[in-house]
Amino acid sequence: MSKYEIVLTTDRTMMSNHHGREFLGFLATGPALGLPEKLWLWLAAPKVRVDEEGKPVEAPYGMRKVEAKLIEAGFEAAIIDPDYIHKHLDSMKILMLGHHDYFAYGPPSSEWWMITGKEPINRVLFRKLMESPSVKMAKEKGVKIIAGGPGAWQWLWELEYWRKWGVDLVIDGEVEKVIVEIVEKALADEPLPDYIYVGPYDSPSIEEIPVIKSASVNGLVEIMRGCPRGCRFCPVTLRPLKFIPPDIIAKEIKVNLKAGIKGVLFHSEDVLLYGAEGVEPNPEALVKLHNLARELAGEGPIGWSHLTLSTVKYAEEKYGLISKLMKDIILIGNQEFMGVQVGIETGSPRLAKIVMPGKAAPYPPGKWPEIVEDAFAIMHENHIVPAATIILGIPGETRDDVVKTAELIDKLKPYRSLIVPMFFVPMGALRHRDWFRKKHVKPEHVDVLLKTLNHSIYWAEEMMSKFYLKEPSKFPVKLLIKLFIRYVRYRVEKLKPQLEEWLKG
Amino acid sequence: MSILEDRAFHVVLVSKGNLDSKKVLDKLSSYSALGFRKFIIHVLTNDERPLYLEKLRNIVFENIAYTLIIEYHKLSRGGLNELLNRLENNPYEVIEA
Numbered sequence: 056m057s058k059y060e061i062v063l064t065t066d067r068t069m070m071s072n073h074h075g076r077e078f079l080g081f082l083a084t085g086p087a088l089g090l091p092e093k094l095w096l097w098l099a100a101p102k103v104r105v106d107e108e109g110k111p112v113e114a115p116y117g118m119r120k121v122e123a124k125l126i127e128a129g130f131e132a133a134i135i136d137p138d139y140i141h142k143h144l145d146s147m148k149i150l151m152l153g154h155h156d157y158f159a160y161g162p163p164s165s166e167w168w169m170i171t172g173k174e175p176i177n178r179v180l181f182r183k184l185m186e187s188p189s190v191k192m193a194k195e196k197g198v199k200i201i202a203g204g205p206g207a208w209q210w211l212w213e214l215e216y217w218r219k220w221g222v223d224l225v226i227d228g229e230v231e232k233v234i235v236e237i238v239e240k241a242l243a244d245e246p247l248p249d250y251i252y253v254g255p256y257d258s259p260s261i262e263e264i265p266v267i268k269s270a271s272v273n274g275l276v277e278i279m280r281g282c283p284r285g286c287r288f289c290p291v292t293l294r295p296l297k298f299i300p301p302d303i304i305a306k307e308i309k310v311n312l313k314a315g316i317k318g319v320l321f322h323s324e325d326v327l328l329y330g331a332e333g334v335e336p337n338p339e340a341l342v343k344l345h346n347l348a349r350e351l352a353g354e355g356p357i358g359w360s361h362l363t364l365s366t367v368k369y370a371e372e373k374y375g376l377i378s379k380l381m382k383d384i385i386l387i388g389n390q391e392f393m394g395v396q397v398g399i400e401t402g403s404p405r406l407a408k409i410v411m412p413g414k415a416a417p418y419p420p421g422k423w424p425e426i427v428e429d430a431f432a433i434m435h436e437n438h439i440v441p442a443a444t445i446i447l448g449i450p451g452e453t454r455d456d457v458v459k460t461a462e463l464i465d466k467l468k469p470y471r472s473l474i475v476p477m478f479f480v481p482m483g484a485l486r487h488r489d490w491f492r493k494k495h496v497k498p499e500h501v502d503v504l505l506k507t508l509n510h511s512i513y514w515a516e517e518m519m520s521k522f523y524l525k526e527p528s529k530f531p532v533k534l535l536i537k538l539f540i541r542y543v544r545y546r547v548e549k550l551k552p553q554l555e556e557w558l559k560g
Numbered sequence: 561m562s563i564l565e566d567r568a569f570h571v572v573l574v575s576k577g578n579l580d581s582k583k584v585l586d587k588l589s590s591y592s593a594l595g596f597r598k599f600i601i602h603v604l605t606n607d608e609r610p611l612y613l614e615k616l617r618n619i620v621f622e623n624i625a626y627t628l629i630i631e632y633h634k635l636s637r638g639g640l641n642e643l644l645n646r647l648e649n650n651p652y653e654v655i656e657a
Contacts, residue, residue: 208621217613249609250613251629254624255625257597484624
């Protein structure tokens with residue numbers, strides 16, 4: 056007999072641990088290519104273990120925060136796997152949805168959609184969820200539907216779906232301060248607003264942010280919120296900066312370990328700025344944090360979500376911090392490398408000065424290409440494998456800017472990495488600008504796309520042969536990825552003559 | 561006082577046709593100069609819910625600084641009066657845009 060009046064859920068592309076490899080989750084931003092959809096989905100987002108109520112062992116971290124806030128407020132709330140919603144129809148009064156990219160409008164989903172002409176699987180799966188018998192029945196029973204998460208803004212572009220599925224409220228931003236009141240109103244059947252955007256002045260204090268009650272995907276724990284760099288395309292930099300105290304981080308690590316998640320994945324927009332003064336790293340705070348993680352996790356892997364390249368360069372040059380953390384704390388036991396997301400965004404000093412002058416700090420933005428190259432060299436030497444993004448179509452971009460980006464990619468050839476191009480999606484301070492669409496693609500963009508593809512395929516194959524997915528249990532995943540890479544290579548070879556003609560023109 | 565309404569400025573937006581987003585955004589700016597950082601926009605419209613939000617999209621996407629809460633009201637004289645009575649003790653302004 057279900058007891059949960061509030062059910063939080065999302066579709067399979069989000070409710071997954073991606074075989075314990077977060078970067079595989081990025082396959083869920085694309086359509087099924089070269090593989091049947093079921094197989095693609097298994098590769099990108101296999102099902103998670105659940106209990107008899109359908110509660111997943113691991114769930115997206117942001118949803119865990121909302122779940123925790125509601126539980127602390129005394130509600131019967133739980134994250135439920137999308138395949139188990141039907142078990143809770145009798146008790147459910149509110150269905151809360153979270154997603155990073157509901158409708159595949161985020162990068163890189165929108166780009167893959169544009170290039171292939173096929174809907175990415177995250178959009179397909181979310182639509183299937185909303186049109187599932189369980190969700191339809193819930194709505195017929197009068198359940199209120201509230202949608203949030205980083206992808207909330209996308210609902211404003213899909214008003215017909217909003218209406219069709221009977222979503223009652225869409226809320227964008229950090230919700231810890233307001234979500235309890237919203238739920239109280241919904242349960243009391245009071246009128247709800249249609250849309251809420253929580254601005255920075257209503258950002259929760261550290262005390263208002265709850266500790267997660269159950270495990271997060273792959274042991275992800277937040278160590279800070281916000282970022283001081285102020286890049287104009289970024290929504291996260293709009294959030295007030297706050298550092299999560301070590302004792303709270305420790306509590307969340309313990310929640311994950313207790314659930315059987317072996318590793319610790321530190322989440323921040325720039326892990327190396329934990330405890331920092333502006334963009335000046337705080338080595339003591341970082342070493343203490345990593346020692347804490349190592350002590351708690353034993354020999355379990357430690358990972359970072361994001362870094363800024365200028366911090367990598369500065370921290371290593373001034374403090375030897377990268378090599379110290381990697382050699383002394385992170386790369387022990389079986390861990391041979393660490394993957395991390397970084398932003399190159401552009402190889403043009405001119406464009407860097409306009410849209411992201413703070414990203415190069417403390418170095419001048421005019422030095423951005425050198426910073427990128429130096430940081431890549433440092434990471435290569437220290438067994439850090441960056442998955443780097445490049446943004447094509449930033450407002451104000453010129454042909455020369457794109458050429459400079461292509462030149463930088465050439466310089467990064469010797470460094471183990473993946474480089475992923477993204478078409479500009481209006482977000483952050485630039486969210487009122489126009490999208491980068493197919494009609495805007497020029498030969499120089501295609502040149503960058505091909506260079507990044509060749510670079511990433513080369514290094515992906517190298518990593519697969521040397522150290523990625525080495526465990527015997529991961530053999531099927533590894534095989535499928537190898538097949539996929541071969542398929543991409545084959546398709547690109549076929550297209551090459553046409554593309555080369557076009558590039559000449 | 562509810563958290564949602566605490567220190568909020570209420571904008572009663574009467575929308576009869578195409579919406580002048582700039583007018584609304586300028587209003588928000590002017591009230592933010594008085595210290596308001598949260599705006600509850602009561603939209604009175606004949607457009608269907610939530611399709612009316614298409615006209616407010618620009619306002620939402622131009623804003624990064626303030627908390628915005630958008631509420632729907634069916635456009636009618638009675639409805640407007642009822643809303644204004646409810647807002648009697650709150651700071652508000654009626655805008656036709």
